[in-house]
Amino acid sequence: MPAARRDVSETPSPGDAGPTDEAVVEAASEAAEGLVLSRYKQSEVTDLDVTVRFEEGVLEVDVYLNAPDDPDPEAVAEAAVEAAESAVDDLFED
Numbered sequence: 001m002p003a004a005r006r007d008v009s010e011t012p013s014p015g016d017a018g019p020t021d022e023a024v025v026e027a028a029s030e031a032a033e034g035l036v037l038s039r040y041k042q043s044e045v046t047d048l049d050v051t052v053r054f055e056e057g058v059l060e061v062d063v064y065l066n067a068p069d070d071p072d073p074e075a076v077a078e079a080a081v082e083a084a085e086s087a088v089d090d091l092f093e094d
Contacts, residue, residue, distance in 0.1 A: 019091040024054040031087035032063055032080040039076050040067050052084065059088055 019027075032050045047066035052059070061084045063077040 019094075021054045024059065024088050024091060025052045027087040027091055028052040028054070028059065028061055028084035032061065032084040035080045035083040036063070036065060036067075036076055039071055039079075044068050050080070050084075054088075059085065061085065 029050050029052045032052070033048065036045065036048055036050075045065070045067045047064065049062070049064040051062040054060075061081045063080045063084075065073045065077045065080070067073045067076070
C-alpha cells in the first residue's frame with residue numbers, strides 16, 4: 001500500500017500566536033484528503049488513511065492510500081502530503 005510521510009518543522013514568529021493546533025490538523029487533513037479525492041473517484045479508493053499530528057511546532061503527516069494504479073497511488077499520496085504542508089503554510093502566512 002503506497003504511503004507518504006514527512007515531518008516538517010513549523011516555527012511561528014515570536015509574539016505571533018498563530019493558528020491553533022486543531023486548526024492546523026484540520027487544514028492539513030482536509031487538504032490531503034481533498035487532493036486524493038480530486039484524483040480518484042471515491043468509489044475507486046479502497047483505503048485512505050490521513051493522519052496528521054501537530055505538536056510543539058512540528059507537523060507530521062502520514063497518508064496511506066490503496067487505490068487503482070492510474071494515477072500512481074504513491075505519487076498521489078506524496079502530493080497529498082505536499083498539499084497538507086501547503087495548507088499549513090497558508091495558515092501561518094495569514
